Amino acid sequence: MIKLTIDGKEVTTEPGRKLIDVITEIGTEIPHYCYHKALSVTGSCRLCMVEVENAPKPLIACNTIANDGMVVYTDTENVRKARQVVLEFLLLHHPLDCPVCDKAGECLLQDFSFKYGNGESRFTEPKRVPPFKDLGPNIMLATTRCIMCTRCVRFMKEIAGEDQLTVVDRGSKNQIAVVEGKKLDHPLAGNVVDICPVGCLLDKKFIHRTRVWHLEKTNTVCGECSAGCNIYVESHNNEIFRITPKINMFVNGFWICDYGRYSNEKYNDVDRLTKPKIREGNEQKAVTIEEAATAIANNFSKYMKTKNAVAAIVSPGSTNEDAFAVKESMRIACNSEAVTGLFAEPEIKDEVFPTGFTIKGDKYPNQEGLKLVFGLSVPDIDAESVLNEIESGKIKAVYYVKNDLKEVPQRILDLLEKVEFLVVEDIVESPLTEIANVILPGKIYLENYGTFINYQKKLQRLQTDLKAPSGTKSTWEIAKMIAERMGQKIQWNSANDLFLMMAKHYSDLEGLSHFKLGDSGKTLGVDNKVNGTDG
Amino acid sequence: MADIQRIVMANIVKDGYTGSIDDYRKEGGYTAIRKVLLEMKPDEVIEEVKTSGVRGRGGAGFPMGIKWGFVPKDSPKPRYFLNNADEGEPGTFKDRALMTHDPHMVLEGQIIGSFAIGCNVSYIYIRGEFYHEAKILERAIKEAEDAGFLGDNILGSGFNHRIYVHRGAGSYVCGEETGLIESLEGKRGWPRNKPPFPAIEGAFGCPTIVNNVETIANVPFIINNGGAAFAAIGVEKGTGTKIYGISGHVNKPGLYEFQMGITLKELIYEHAGGVRDDKKLKAVIPGGVSMPVLRADEIDVQMDFDSLVKVGSHLGSGGVIVMDETVCMVDALLNLSVFYAHESCGQCTPCREGMPWMKMIVDRIEHGNASEEDIDLLYDVACNIEGRTICAMGEAGAWPVKAFVTKFREEFVEHVKLGRCPYNK
Ligand SMILES: Cc1cc2nc3c(=O)[nH]c(=O)nc-3n(C[C@H](O)[C@H](O)[C@H](O)COP(=O)(O)O)c2cc1C
Ligand code: SF4
Ligand code: SF4
Numbered sequence: 013m014i015k016l017t018i019d020g021k022e023v024t025t026e027p028g029r030k031l032i033d034v035i036t037e038i039g040t041e042i043p044h045y046c047y048h049k050a051l052s053v054t055g056s057c058r059l060c061m062v063e064v065e066n067a068p069k070p071l072i073a074c075n076t077i078a079n080d081g082m083v084v085y086t087d088t089e090n091v092r093k094a095r096q097v098v099l100e101f102l103l104l105h106h107p108l109d110c111p112v113c114d115k116a117g118e119c120l121l122q123d124f125s126f127k128y129g130n131g132e133s134r135f136t137e138p139k140r141v142p143p144f145k146d147l148g149p150n151i152m153l154a155t156t157r158c159i160m161c162t163r164c165v166r167f168m169k170e171i172a173g174e175d176q177l178t179v180v181d182r183g184s185k186n187q188i189a190v191v192e193g194k195k196l197d198h199p200l201a202g203n204v205v206d207i208c209p210v211g212c213l214l215d216k217k218f219i220h221r222t223r224v225w226h227l228e229k230t231n232t233v234c235g236e237c238s239a240g241c242n243i244y245v246e247s248h249n250n251e252i253f254r255i256t257p258k259i260n261m262f263v264n265g266f267w268i269c270d271y272g273r274y275s276n277e278k279y280n281d282v283d284r285l286t287k288p289k290i291r292e293g294n295e296q297k298a299v300t301i302e303e304a305a306t307a308i309a310n311n312f313s314k315y316m317k318t319k320n321a322v323a324a325i326v327s328p329g330s331t332n333e334d335a336f337a338v339k340e341s342m343r344i345a346c347n348s349e350a351v352t353g354l355f356a357e358p359e360i361k362d363e364v365f366p367t368g369f370t371i372k373g374d375k376y377p378n379q380e381g382l383k384l385v386f387g388l389s390v391p392d393i394d395a396e397s398v399l400n401e402i403e404s405g406k407i408k409a410v411y412y413v414k415n416d417l418k419e420v421p422q423r424i425l426d427l428l429e430k431v432e433f434l435v436v437e438d439i440v441e442s443p444l445t446e447i448a449n450v451i452l453p454g455k456i457y458l459e460n461y462g463t464f465i466n467y468q469k470k471l472q473r474l475q476t477d478l479k480a481p482s483g484t485k486s487t488w489e490i491a492k493m494i495a496e497r498m499g500q501k502i503q504w505n506s507a508n509d510l511f512l513m514m515a516k517h518y519s520d521l522e523g524l525s526h527f528k529l530g531d532s533g534k535t536l537g538v539d540n541k542v543n544g545t546d547g
Numbered sequence: 548m549a550d551i552q553r554i555v556m557a558n559i560v561k562d563g564y565t566g567s568i569d570d571y572r573k574e575g576g577y578t579a580i581r582k583v584l585l586e587m588k589p590d591e592v593i594e595e596v597k598t599s600g601v602r603g604r605g606g607a608g609f610p611m612g613i614k615w616g617f618v619p620k621d622s623p624k625p626r627y628f629l630n631n632a633d634e635g636e637p638g639t640f641k642d643r644a645l646m647t648h649d650p651h652m653v654l655e656g657q658i659i660g661s662f663a664i665g666c667n668v669s670y671i672y673i674r675g676e677f678y679h680e681a682k683i684l685e686r687a688i689k690e691a692e693d694a695g696f697l698g699d700n701i702l703g704s705g706f707n708h709r710i711y712v713h714r715g716a717g718s719y720v721c722g723e724e725t726g727l728i729e730s731l732e733g734k735r736g737w738p739r740n741k742p743p744f745p746a747i748e749g750a751f752g753c754p755t756i757v758n759n760v761e762t763i764a765n766v767p768f769i770i771n772n773g774g775a776a777f778a779a780i781g782v783e784k785g786t787g788t789k790i791y792g793i794s795g796h797v798n799k800p801g802l803y804e805f806q807m808g809i810t811l812k813e814l815i816y817e818h819a820g821g822v823r824d825d826k827k828l829k830a831v832i833p834g835g836v837s838m839p840v841l842r843a844d845e846i847d848v849q850m851d852f853d854s855l856v857k858v859g860s861h862l863g864s865g866g867v868i869v870m871d872e873t874v875c876m877v878d879a880l881l882n883l884s885v886f887y888a889h890e891s892c893g894q895c896t897p898c899r900e901g902m903p904w905m906k907m908i909v910d911r912i913e914h915g916n917a918s919e920e921d922i923d924l925l926y927d928v929a930c931n932i933e934g935r936t937i938c939a940m941g942e943a944g945a946w947p948v949k950a951f952v953t954k955f956r957e958e959f960v961e962h963v964k965l966g967r968c969p970y971n972k
Binding site: 100159 | 735889893895904907934
């Protein structure tokens with residue numbers, strides 16, 4: 013360990029670290045643009061100057077290694093002057109069009125100029141006005157606002173692993189551009205918008221749609237693959253305006269992929285189921301949720317005298333809590349332990365990028381969770397045995413929880429057609445709902461509370477600010493309703509209650525609660541017994 | 548020994564000298580390499596160069612032997628020796644002459660330097676415009692290979708070495724050593740932050756030495772005559788000779804090699820034939836356009852590293868630009884400002900934004916669209932760039948502005964007051 017003095021405070025840290033990181037960690041702001049923790053250092057914005065005793069002039073904190081005995085000052089006259097100078101230079105040609113700029117409110121040029129800059133411009137020459145550029149399907153370049161930090165270029169090279177962006181021309185004519193013959197269409201490309209410190213790289217889907225200060229930010233987990241990236245869902249009046257990465261160094265780092273980023277679109281584009289339906293002859297008739305629950309209870313009661321004649325199949329897109337609720341109501345009310353996740357081997361390969369960021373081939377976010385909820389406790393009941401028993405006719409009634417837009421394989425559809433009584437909980441009409449006796453309108457993960465376990469066995473929490481379409485219900489609510497109609501008393505009233513029940517039931521979850529998962533989750537079998545968040 | 552006036556141009560000035568390998572060998576060429584490869588250890592070569600006190604002729608004046616000594620002895624990586632032949636500094640045209648007229652002296656120096664740091668592949672990074680010179684060097688390399696001074700097991704010493712010529716694409720900043728390295732690696736010539744210094748981590752991530760053509764050309768002499776003999780020439784901390792490239796309003800512009808310490812006045816009036824048409828001298832830039840300009844009354848100064856620092860300038864590349872009384876200093880500065888604005892690589896904020904801004908202000912002053920505050924603004928912008936950039940281009944562009952404005956302020960004020968250029972430029 014080494015000791016250095018920062019603004020009179022003694023700080024201890026490991027050797028070999030960048031001064032900017034050491035200073036930022038103690039809560040002192042070092043304004044900067046080009047430096048990004050996950051990218052190589054270019055030291056080009058020249059804003060992060062600090063004074064180091066015995067150095068002839070201020071040094072950039074991003075390219076200075078903290079040394080033992082170093083005496084550093086972050087707020088001297090020289091430092092303030094250096095910041096002022098750099099900010100003046102950066103604003104010379106800036107159009108100052110904050111009123112129409114989407115970055116306003118979260119723009120570092122705005123923030124630092126306000127905090128460290130000069131109120132007035134001494135620049136009276138004509139400004140450069142390079143034209144805006146279209147870079148790819150989702151991203152444009154508001155060229156006039158660029159400060160040439162090159163974070164985007166470095167991101168594409170170092171993190172995405174494909175040089176889709178570059179700098180063209182020279183000097184003050186320097187411009188970010190797409191490499192000749194290419195488009196900015198990499199699956200990680202959207203991240204360049206987030207790391208652009210100014211309003212230059214813009215998400216075309218977000219442009220001019222709202223001001224960022226209107227957005228409510230909820231942190232949750234992406235459900236589009238088993239990577240379990242941490243995301244912010246940013247919404248206003250129940251509409252998602254954008255999904256952005258939430259930093260979790262143990263999972264996604266600083267990034268998300270574009271499938272996750274734009275995942276809300278595909279749910280927006282569909283007609284959601286909002287009313288329960290019951291089949292009468294060839295028709296499916298809309299009913300109230302109570303009527304639906306009663307119909308389910310009546311039918312399940314017919315079969316439940318034989319153990320495991322009623323079964324439940326849960327999609328691995330469901331939360332642990334929902335899966336557990338289904339399992340519990342089956343056990344308590346339906347005399348059944350035939351509950352399983354519909355596990356699936358991924359059909360496509362993982363996409364792994366140079367620094368390890370991975371888009372998983374497994375497009376279900378919670379196979380690991382369902383293995384825990386179902387697999388471990390009843391070892392001999394798995395998806396295959398449930399399907400076999402449907403085939404053999406032992407299983408007469410099935411509660412199928414789906415709630416995603418994925419296709420159900422034909423083999424399974426064929427099997428389910430044989431079932432005497434099929435209950436389907438889903439979000440849209442599909443070949444599966446067509447053959448259902450009862451259809452229940454469910455929720456998507458973006459509207460849900462609960463937990464997922466990603467492929468690394470990281471248990472993470474889902475939260476939401478969104479109101480699901482009226483008429484839809486969480487799986488745990490439906491499971492509870494069915495069990496209650498069948499005369500059972502059910503104690504859970506929220507995903508949180510269910511988690512606490514699970515924490516008693518599964519040793520892997522012992523001592524945990526939603527709250528204790530904190531911001532970065534817990535890795536099962538590693539840190540669930542430890543207090544606090546891991547790190 | 549101490550009255551030796553020529554080292555690197557000693558052959559060139561001889562009648563009939565063609566620069567061929569035969570001519571070079573007739574003048575004692577390629578004897579130093581024999582001595583080095585067969586009799587000396589790399590460390591002894593470095594010691595000899597340190598003893599000579601020879602400092603860089605590319606602009607920064609860093610002692611060559613000390614730089615070579617920075618290469619880590621225990622690094623398992625290959626090392627690279629780069630000969631900086633980018634010669635982009637306006638007013639500088641000495642390296643070109645050495646490469647054209649005595650290429651083997653440069654090659655011999657480069658092979659010895661490479662041996663000293665344990666490098667088997669070295670490069671000559673030559674500016675794109677020097678097409679002809681690149682061809683000459685390539686021919687000379689071929690001659691040296693055929694004569695056994697390059698290739699495998701040179702002179703039976705076990706030392707292998709190859710030299711490649713790499714042509715730049717015409718950027719001033721690619722003469723800055725780390726910009727040069729990036730360019731050599733095939734990237735944009737964007738200078739790197741230091742540390743790490745090239746001697747530790749340079750080309751392809753390996754220890755690398757960058758030296759100027761003229762600096763390297765001194766090496767054979769140092770080996771043949773000993774570092775002490777070289778150190779006896781010139782002045783203390785400015786040992787050896789220097790090529791002064793005199794251009795501008797003198798009667799006999801050209802390259803002059805003299806011992807360090809000759810005065811600027813002597814150079815101009817006794818050797819370069821004085822100011823043309825007996826005009827009055829107005830100003831002299833002593834070391835390439837990046838170095839602060841001197842007024843006519845400041846030229847009684849010795850042309851070595853330390854003496855010029857004392858009068859607020861630098862030896863730089865030794866390119867002396869002489870301006871007589873017909874020159875408009877604002878116009879002259881405008882010319883320079885256009886150059887720096889054009890050549891800034893644009894990587895770092897102060898230089899990218901500051902250079903064109905200064906150009907615009909100088910342009911307004913020259914054309915009478917400015918106020919006196921603009922003169923102060925100009926000076927302030929230069930101060931704001933200086934010391935805050937990635938590479939020394941920041942200083943290269945800021946120093947001329949500061950010196951012109953300080954030393955010839957009355958001319959700037961005159962432009963502002965008249966609302967036009969008094970020289971009708
Ligand atoms: C903008 C800029 C341009 C430069 N151009 C050249 C050049 O053309 N030739 C050169 O030898 N050195 C040039 N230099 C200096 C080099 O960075 C370096 O100091 C030099 O090559 C070292 O060699 P020396 O020690 O033998 O002088 C330049 C420096 C700067 C900042
Ligand atoms: S990698 Fe997977 S979890 Fe992460 S954002 Fe993309 S789809 Fe979502
Ligand atoms: S000082 Fe100028 S030339 Fe040097 S890196 Fe910065 S922008 Fe490029």
